[in-house]
Amino acid sequence: MSEAPLLQRLPGLAARRLLDFTLDGRPAQGFEGDTVLTAVLVHQARVRDSDAGASPRSGFCAIGACQDCWVDAADGSRFRACTTPLQAGMALLTTRRGP
Numbered sequence: 001m002s003e004a005p006l007l008q009r010l011p012g013l014a015a016r017r018l019l020d021f022t023l024d025g026r027p028a029q030g031f032e033g034d035t036v037l038t039a040v041l042v043h044q045a046r047v048r049d050s051d052a053g054a055s056p057r058s059g060f061c062a063i064g065a066c067q068d069c070w071v072d073a074a075d076g077s078r079f080r081a082c083t084t085p086l087q088a089g090m091a092l093l094t095t096r097r098g099p
């Protein structure tokens, strides 16, 4: 899938340690201190598919209140992307699997 990222990093920010993770099986990188939401949205425009249909969701409140950013991981866990710090090795799934 090719889709433009929703977020762009500002140039000139202090360098932070890079963290490797996967995004729907593709290698990706974020920075230590990123939320999962930020790390995903600098790569693509959606954090998940809607539970009620095929429409993409990308978070709304960014403070853990709206429930719009639930994201799945390959290990079966599910969490709010906006309040979860990115960790090295995360395997994030942002597209619906199966019917």
Ligand code: FES
Residues within 6 Å of the ligand: 058, 059, 060, 061, 062, 063, 064, 065, 066, 067, 068, 069, 070, 080, 081, 082, 083
């Ligand atoms: S964006 Fe609202 S709970 Fe995460």
